[in-house]
Amino acid sequence: MNQTLGVLARFANPAELIEAAQKVRDAGFEKFDCHSPFPIHGMDDAMGLKRSILGYIVGGMTITGATLGMALQYWIAAIEYPLVISGKPFFSWQAFIIVTFALFVLFGAFGAVFGMFGLNRLPRLHHPLFYSDQFAKATDDAFFVSIEVADKKFDETKTQEFLASIGGADIELVVGE
Amino acid sequence: MSILKKHPERDPGATEVVGGDELLVTGGHDFTSLTNKVSGIVENKPPSQWWLVFTMAVSGLMLLLGAIGWLVWEGTGVWGLNNPVGWGWAIVNFVFWVGIGHAGTLISAILFLLRQQWRTAINRFAEAMTIFAVITALVFPGIHVGRIWLAYYMFPIPNQMLIWPNFRSPLLWDIFAVGTYFTVSTLFWYVGLIPDLATLRDRATKTRKKVLGFFAMGWRGGNRQWQHYEKAYLMLAGLATPLVLSVHSVVATDFATSMVPGWHTTIFPPYFVAGAVFSGFGMVMTLALIARKIYGLEDIITVNHLEKMNKIILVTGSMVGYAYMTEFFIAWYSQNEFEVFAFINRAFGPYAWAYWIMFLCNVITPQIFWFKKLRRSIPVMFVASIFVNIGMWFERFVITVTSLSRDFLPSSWDYFSPSIWDILTFVGSFGLFFTFFLLFLRFLPMVALSEVKGVMPEADPHHYHHKEGGAK
Numbered sequence: 001m002n003q004t005l006g007v008l009a010r011f012a013n014p015a016e017l018i019e020a021a022q023k024v025r026d027a028g029f030e031k032f033d034c035h036s037p038f039p040i041h042g043m044d045d046a047m048g049l050k051r052s053i054l055g056y057i058v059g060g061m062t063i064t065g066a067t068l069g070m071a072l073q074y075w076i077a078a079i080e081y082p083l084v085i086s087g088k089p090f091f092s093w094q095a096f097i098i099v100t101f102a103l104f105v106l107f108g109a110f111g112a113v114f115g116m117f118g119l120n121r122l123p124r125l126h127h128p129l130f131y132s133d134q135f136a137k138a139t140d141d142a143f144f145v146s147i148e149v150a151d152k153k154f155d156e157t158k159t160q161e162f163l164a165s166i167g168g169a170d171i172e173l174v175v176g177e
Numbered sequence: 178m179s180i181l182k183k184h185p186e187r188d189p190g191a192t193e194v195v196g197g198d199e200l201l202v203t204g205g206h207d208f209t210s211l212t213n214k215v216s217g218i219v220e221n222k223p224p225s226q227w228w229l230v231f232t233m234a235v236s237g238l239m240l241l242l243g244a245i246g247w248l249v250w251e252g253t254g255v256w257g258l259n260n261p262v263g264w265g266w267a268i269v270n271f272v273f274w275v276g277i278g279h280a281g282t283l284i285s286a287i288l289f290l291l292r293q294q295w296r297t298a299i300n301r302f303a304e305a306m307t308i309f310a311v312i313t314a315l316v317f318p319g320i321h322v323g324r325i326w327l328a329y330y331m332f333p334i335p336n337q338m339l340i341w342p343n344f345r346s347p348l349l350w351d352i353f354a355v356g357t358y359f360t361v362s363t364l365f366w367y368v369g370l371i372p373d374l375a376t377l378r379d380r381a382t383k384t385r386k387k388v389l390g391f392f393a394m395g396w397r398g399g400n401r402q403w404q405h406y407e408k409a410y411l412m413l414a415g416l417a418t419p420l421v422l423s424v425h426s427v428v429a430t431d432f433a434t435s436m437v438p439g440w441h442t443t444i445f446p447p448y449f450v451a452g453a454v455f456s457g458f459g460m461v462m463t464l465a466l467i468a469r470k471i472y473g474l475e476d477i478i479t480v481n482h483l484e485k486m487n488k489i490i491l492v493t494g495s496m497v498g499y500a501y502m503t504e505f506f507i508a509w510y511s512q513n514e515f516e517v518f519a520f521i522n523r524a525f526g527p528y529a530w531a532y533w534i535m536f537l538c539n540v541i542t543p544q545i546f547w548f549k550k551l552r553r554s555i556p557v558m559f560v561a562s563i564f565v566n567i568g569m570w571f572e573r574f575v576i577t578v579t580s581l582s583r584d585f586l587p588s589s590w591d592y593f594s595p596s597i598w599d600i601l602t603f604v605g606s607f608g609l610f611f612t613f614f615l616l617f618l619r620f621l622p623m624v625a626l627s628e629v630k631g632v633m634p635e636a637d638p639h640h641y642h643h644k645e646g647g648a649k
Contacts, residue, residue, distance in 0.1 A: 015641035021400075033399035037208060037376070038631035039407050042638060043400045052408040062416075073344045076333060081341040088345060095345040098427055102353040105420045109361040109413055113368055116409035120402045123394035136379035138398045139372065141208035146399070 002175050005128035006148045007159050008135060009168025014040045016167055017143040021046040023166045024145055031151035035129075035138040057115035058108050065107025069100040131176035146174075201295055201632050204476030208630050211477075215373075215624045216380055218472050223619055226471050231615045237608015244601040245320055253323040255598040261584035262593040267321035269573040270603055272428055273456070274314035274610070275355060276449070276569060278362070279421055280457020281307025285365060286417035289410075295485055297628040298478045301373075302468065302617070303461045304366045309613040310460070311359045313606050318351070320602075347430040354420075354427040361420055365413045368406070371396050372627040425453040432576065438519035439580035442507065448500035452572060455493035455539070458486055459565030464614070466559050468623060477624055480553050487552045490565065494543030497572075501540065523579045527592055531575050538568020 011017045014036065021034045025048045034043060044051075070093070077083075078090040088095070117123070129135050129146055138144050145168065147159055160171050202211065248255055258265045281303040288296040319328050331352050333342050342349050375396035378389035396402065426446035433445040462483070469478045508520040524532050542564040546552045578593050617623070634640050 013638075013641055014636055015638040018638050033397075033401050035398045036400070036403070037212075037372075037398060038627045038636055039403040040400070040636070040638065044404055047400055049401065049404055052405045054405055054408040054412065058412045058416075072333065076341040077344055081339075083343065085343060085345055092345050098350040098423070098430075099344060099353045101419075101423060102350075102357040105416045106357040106360060108416045109364050112409045112412040112416065113364045116368070116405045117394070119405040122396070122402075123391075125390060125395045127395055127397060129397055135397075139376040139379045139396070140212045 002177060004149055004156060004173055005131065005176055006146055006174045007154075007156075007163060008129065008132050008144055008146050008170075008172045008174055009160075009163035010134065010137075010170040011143045011145065011168060014143060017145070018042055018046045020145050020163075020166050020168065024147070024163075027162060028153050029147055029151050031148040031154075033146050035135070035144040035146065037139055037141060052119065054112065054115050054119060058111040061111030061115075062104045062108035066100050066104040068107075069103030070096055073099060128174050128176055132172055132174050134170055134172065200634070201298065201479070201481075202477055202629060203479050206476055206633075207635065208633070211630060211633075212376060212380075212626060214474075214477070215622050215626050216377055218618075219377065219620055219622060220380070224471055227615065227619065230611065231619075234608050234611035234615055237605050238612045239605075239608070240601050241316075241605025241609050244598050244605055245316075247598060248320060248323075248602070249325055253321065255596060257594050257596040257599050259591045259593060261589050261591050262578055262581045264577055264581060265593060266574075266595055266599040266603055267317045268431075269570070269577050270606055271314050271317035271321075272449075272573045272577075273570050274310045274317075274606065275358075275428060276425060276453035276456045276573075277460045278307040278310040278314070278358070278457060279425060279450070279453035280461045281305070281310075282358075282362060282365075282417050282421040283454050283457065284461070285369070286414040286421065289414045290418060293485075294632040295482050297625055297632050298482050299461065299465055299486070300628070301366075301369065301625040302464065302623045303457075304362065304369065305614065305617045305621075305623075306457075306461060306464060307362050308359070308366055309610050309617070310457075311355065311362065312613065313610045315355065315359065316606065316609065347427065347434050350427045351431055354424045358420060358424045361413070361417055365417055368409060368413065369625055369628070370621065372398065372406075373622045373625065376626055377622065422450055425449045437580050438513075438515045439523065439576070442504065444500055444503055444507070448497070448503075451493050451496035451500065452539075452569060455490060455497055455543075456565060456569035458490045458493065459562045459569065462486055462490070462558060462562035463566065466555060466562070468618065472618075472623070474624065477629065480555075483555070483558060484549075484552050487546045487558055487561075490561070491543045491546040491552075494539055494565070498540035501536065519580060519583065522583055523575060526579065526583070528575060528579045528582070531571050532579070535568050535571035535575050538564040539572060542568065 009020075011020050017034055017036060018040060021043060024032050025046070032047075034040075034047060036043075073096040074091055074093075077092070077096075082090045084090075128148075134142070135144065145163065147154060147163070153159070156173065160173065163171050206214070256265055256267070281300075284296050284303040285300045285307075288300075318331070319325060322328055322331075329336075331342065331349070333344075344350075371393055374389055374393035375398065378386055378393045381389055426449065429445035429449035432440040433442060435441060465478055465483070465486075469475060505520050505524075508516045511517075522528075542561050545557065545561060551557045582593055583590055630636055
């Protein structure tokens with residue numbers, strides 16, 4: 001059965017999109033998003049978004065990676081398979097810094113990429129907005145505001161009127177299964 | 178204001194200036210035409226030159242597979258290695274290819290942190306070049322062990338012999354450094370590709386749409402996504418920057434920690450990194466000039482972009498030249514007769530021919546870029562970039578072979594000559610690299626669309642306020 005999933009409105013350029021974002025935020029909407037082919041400087045503030053927590057995820061992952069790296073080498077060289085090589089101590093931590101650093105970076109990169117996927121709820125191949133035909137332009141040259149039906153303030157006609165009043169064009173009710 | 182304004186007559190396309198910044202994309206493109214231009218390349222049939230080059234590349238790949246097959250069947254004796262020279266072209270080629278990769282990461286990470294917006298035009302295919310160069314490089318440590326079915330000894334995995342690798346060896350550091358480098362570069366590249374894959378997805382139909390949609394992961398370009406995306410990109414750049422500087426430093430320790438005159442020097446890590454960036458920019462330049470010609474990307478990869486790359490080639494080439502001279506100075510200053518011998522032998526011994534090819538290509542060639550006219554001349558920079566590639570291969574050859582061929586005992590000295598299998602493997606490695614690279618050009622957007630759009634003046638919200646106020 002088809003049902004309303006949200007409203008989509010197009011804006012002419014990044015400047016108008018930012019103004020629209022501020023107005024949508026000020027009107028009290030929460031479940032809305034601003035779509036653009038590239039990130040727009042200043043949009044986070046305009047939408048009232050909090051800082052991304054990704055930095056903490058990456059920080060945690062880098063420390064985990066470095067700890068694991070040093071522990072792995074310590075366990076191998078000093079406990080499981082101690083070998084005297086050039087008379088150096090079994091736990092030659094100076095020589096282990098490089099692998100520790102490599103794993104620091106590796107885990108941090110995994111944290112950055114998969115943390116970003118997690119925070120963005122990706123992969124998500126099916127989304128209400130993909131029912132809209134004009135939305136395909138969001139990755140090309142068009143700028144959209146979308147408001148989800150789940151938003152507390154959502155009302156089929158009023159929300160459409162509101163988007164029109166702040167300068168939105170091609171306003172569309174996104175309908176799908 | 179751009180310095181280019183001084184020479185409007187030289188290159189009329191290069192003088193478009195908006196709001197004090199030079200225009201990175203010329204030719205009057207807007208977002209739509211940019212999407213059409215870059216997407217069109219992968220959506221339409223490839224030009225006939227593509228098929229020609231691809232056929233050559235696949236032939237090269239076959240050559241490589243054949244040469245490796247013979248190596249595995251017969252053993253490393255098929256190569257020209259002899260008793261003092263136990264490290265031959267395999268390590269030379271490995272260092273050569275890993276070095277090439279470094280330019281891609283420099284462009285994608287370091288120039289990103291330095292806010293060099295011109296990087297957007299070239300970063301996508303420079304990153305692709307990195308990944309394929311590292312893949313090609315990794316072939317060599319894999320096959321040089323002779324019994325390649327035992328290559329898993331290189332990794333710290335539990336095995337039936339209850340033995341573990343030695344983490345005090347730089348060769349093992351290399352496995353981790355290059356392995357991490359490959360993984361991080363691939364992740365970085367893929368993250369950059371997601372918005373552009375979404376662009377292609379939204380233009381496609383049927384199966385193509387499904388395949389692209391799968392890899393675009395459902396990207397919607399919402400700012401709630403961009404917010405985390407940009408953060409992830411910044412984090413990756415921050416992590417990749419020390420990584421890329423460390424990778425070739427670690428490769429340098431393969432040599433520097435050995436007690437071999439000519440290798441055992443503390444200058445090696447920074448000198449290798451400068452050389453790597455130098456060689457990588459040589460390769461980026463070669464590839465960029467060809468791609469921009471074949472696909473008509475002159476508006477996106479402008480002469481300004483190329484000029485900036487030439488400046489980096491000049492800087493890093495001069496650093497390499499400085500390192501060559503420092504090596505000689507230190508050899509003299511050390512008063513160590515073996516060290517002095519190693520370097521005099523390098524420049525005037527049996528491998529003098531290789532040394533002077535290296536010197537001419539790496540130290541003299543980039544000096545032409547002091548002149549603006551030469552820096553902006555496409556034929557000149559194409560030839561120079563080829564010289565850089567040649568010179569940097571010879572640098573690794575000179576370092577590896579001259580030192581080894583003059584062993585500690587004069588009775589064991591020998592001259593290294595490559596066998597036909599060395600040569601075929603090396604030629605074939607270009608086949609592997611170009612096969613990957615051409616498939617990339619054919620199927621993926623070679624210019625980072627979302628990033629290029631983001632640095633156009635129209636992407637800045639303030640651009641429109643100026644217009645309304647009548648400032649322009």
